Amino acid sequence: MMKFELRLPVATIRLFVLIGVIACSPPVNAGELFVGAATVSITPDGPVSLTGQRHTRIAKKVESPCTATALAIETRDDDRSIDQVVFVSCDLVAIRGDGGLKNLVLAELGETLEGFSGEKLILNATHTHTAPTLIDGRYKLPETGVMLPKEYREFLVKRLAAIITEAWTKREPAQVAWGLGHAVIAQNRRAVYSDGTAQMYGATNSDKFRGLEGNEDHGVEILYFWNEKDELIATSINVACPSQEVGGRSAVNADFWHPVREALRKKYGEQLMVLAWTGAAGDQVSRLMYRKDAEERMRKLRGIDRLEELARRIVTTWEDVYQVVKADRRDDVLLEHQVKDVLLPYRKVTAQEAEQAAREVEKMTDPKEVWNRRWHGQVVERYETQRKELPNYEMELHAVRLGDVVVVTNDFELFTDFGVQIKARSPALQTFVIQLCGPGSYVPTTRAVAGGGYSAVAQSSVVGPDGAQVLVNETSVLIDSLWRPKQKVTLAAP
Missing domain, CATH: 1.20.5 (Single alpha-helices involved in coiled-coils or other helix-helix interfaces)
Structure with a gap:
């Protein structure tokens, strides 16, 4: 029998080897998951100026403490760090302050955290309107007897640096699960009238009322983290609503996130750290815009206050999702964190x-x-x-892929329509949008600008609808880049 010997060119052999390597190689960012978390009160001991309203308010009592919670996430390949992110959720109106709050925190940290990259730090605010003031000169304050914004910043920065250090140091092998629930927390807060105008918190019991202006997003995106002892050590809850149910009061108050944290930690242990992530919600509020009497009747029949009612809805959803996803945990996941400076045109x-x-x-x-x-x-x-000249607003955009989900950030009170656009275009299984990772200001839709009113006028808005579309596009492109195949490629020797 005649034997045939197949002889292929060296280049062809290399190609076959390359194809085999690509087909068999795992994604470059898959690795063992490590997580650490910590929390601290960011409420001062004495009287402090509150922000979130147009007039001066001095808080002399604490109804519920404002807190900050840090979550450090890292993936490793043996002893090699693959990627990382540190989230810090703060009960503040925004991430602002002379000198830039993030820059101040990084300066305080210095080089003390081995292996930590400062660019991977994300700060976000829950937008409670009963938190201390960060900006000097924002209000006319008494000369004595009250903590000044500069003093509060110094106090805050030290506490944030401390919990970042603690969370980073406490990293341990962990598991993660993600899930989606639904809870009615927000209503669109811009009432539209027969003459085409709109008003934030406008009256709806009028014959001129024609409806609420935009979308609402009732999805609740949730992450759960466990340690090797099977203890829940952290959870992130993303709700498209700012926490300002009691925003007009003159006392320190973390709003509805406080009873959420209290309820979850009471049932699942004090080791559980709860991060509050506010989704795209510049035109949303938890306060009632209509159907008020019926809502109030149900609340009174339950024997709870309005903050407890909102917390009840979030916690009920959290537990429902937990029961579904707790069996679908991952300890070897893809983590990729991209940071990009984007230029957004200022509103003219x-x-x-x-x-x-x-x-x-x-x-x-x-x-x-x-x-x-x-x-x-x-x-x-x-x-x-x-x-x-017409300058641009420079924004630090983060996109963090964790397994099948992605977390993206923006600096603003971003109207919900833009968050919906980002989620709809995303290839991720779930997309978490965190707003107020910077100094804030509203980003309204074209329809809102036409209707006018607070939150849509030039005074309220540094970036307008055109800039918002640039933000949506830049965010979508960055998310897409995290879903492109990334493989280890090694050429075999000829």
């Missing part, structure tokens, strides 16, 4: 808007009007700046 101020704002500034001679004077005055300043 019209001459008419600048003239109107200037007239408002002239009216304000009372020193107590410092917030309103600043609010209108920055519109005039922006108009003068754009006559010379």
Whole structure:
């Protein structure tokens, strides 16, 4: 019998080897999961100025402590770190302050955390309107007897650095699961009227009322983390609603996230750290816009207050999802964290808007009007700046893939429509959107700008609808990059 010997060119052999390697290689970012978490009160001991309203409020009592919670996540291949992220959820109105809060925290940390990369740090605010003020000169404050914003920043920075250090140091082998639930927490807070105008918190019991302006997102995106002892050590809960149910009070209050944390830790142990992530919710609120009497009747029949009612809905959803996904845990997952600086066009101020704002500034001679004077005055300043150049808003965008899900960030009070766009375009199984990872300001839709009113006017909005679409596109592109195949490729020797 005649024998045939197949002889292939060296280049062809290399190609076959390369194809085999690609087919058999695991994703480059898969690795053993390590997690650490920590929490701390960020409530000062004495009187403090509160932010979130146009007028000065001095808190002399604490109804519930504002806290910060850190979650450190890392994947490893033996002793080699593959990727990492540290989330810090803060009961603050926004991540702001002279010098940049994140920069101040990183400066405080210095080089003390071995293996930690400062660019992988993400701070977010829950947007409670009963948290201490971070910006100097925001309000007219007493000269004595109250903690000043500069003093509070120094206090806050030390505490944030401490829990980041603790969470990073406590990293241990862990498991993760993710799930989706639903809870009605938010309503769109912009009422639209027959003349085409809109108003935040506008009356709905009027014959001129025509509806609420935009979408609502009732999804609750949740992450669960366990240690090797099978203890729940951390959870992240993403709700598209700011925590400002009691935002007009003059006492420190973490709003509805406090009873959520208390309920979960009471049942699942004090070791459970609860991170609150506010989704795209610039036009949302937990306060009732309609059907108020029926809602109040049900609340009273249950014998709970409004904060407890909102917490009940979140905790019920959390537990329902927990029962479904707790058997689907992962300890070897893909973690990839990308950070990108994106440029978003500033909202252009019209001459008419600048003239109107200037007239408002002239009216304000009372020193107590410092917030309103600043609010209108920055519109005039922006108009003068754009006559010379139209600068961009530079934003640090994070996209973190963890297994089948992704977490993305933005600096703003982003209207919910834009969050829905990001989620709808995402290839991830679940997409977590965290807003207020920076100094804030509303990002309204085109429809909202046409309707006007607080949250949609130039005074409220540094980035407008055009910039929002750039943000949506940049976020979507970055998410897509995390789902492109990434393989280890090794060429065999000829």
